[in-house]
Amino acid sequence: MEIVVSNKASRPLYEQIVLQIKAQVMSGDLKSGEALPSIRSLAKSLQISVLTVQKAYDILQEDGFIETTAGKGCYVSVQNQDFYLEEQQKKIEGCFNDAIEIARMSGIPLDKLISLLTLLYEED
Missing domain, CATH: 1.10.10.10 (Winged helix-like DNA-binding domain superfamily/Winged helix DNA-binding domain)
Structure with a gap:
């Protein structure tokens, strides 16, 4: 390690x-x-x-x-990798739901939201 x-x-x-x-x-x-x-x-x-x-x-x-x-x-932990991935996906879904709500309230279209996510994801 x-x-x-x-x-x-x-x-x-x-x-x-x-x-x-x-x-x-x-x-x-x-x-x-x-x-x-x-x-x-x-x-x-x-x-x-x-x-x-x-x-x-x-x-x-x-x-x-x-x-x-x-x-x-x-x-x-003996828990399998699928469990970890599922837990992480749940956290991401929560964050996405918050971001989607803000985007909808602000009138930001889906394509701009996707572009922003892509930009941020590829930044690191």
Whole structure:
């Protein structure tokens, strides 16, 4: 598992860790049941605070991406990838519904909304 963090990035360090681990789970680079580095070892390898890694792992556990077993460590959740994708799609649908409501109230046509989404998606 490779994680790279930067103090110069706009996102907090814990969020960078969360996003990278989620991406690795979603892509299949991290498999169900696979052990994650201990909080201390990841903090040491990234040269950051143990509390920062703990916060990242707590968020990953809340979101269902990892499971923690006392005395044994943290593992990628055994839930399948389809579950993760479904959860993410639900979040996106909620955001889209909000955007569509604003667009309709503002008189923004669908083609402009699609163009905006395409532009924003391809920007990163």
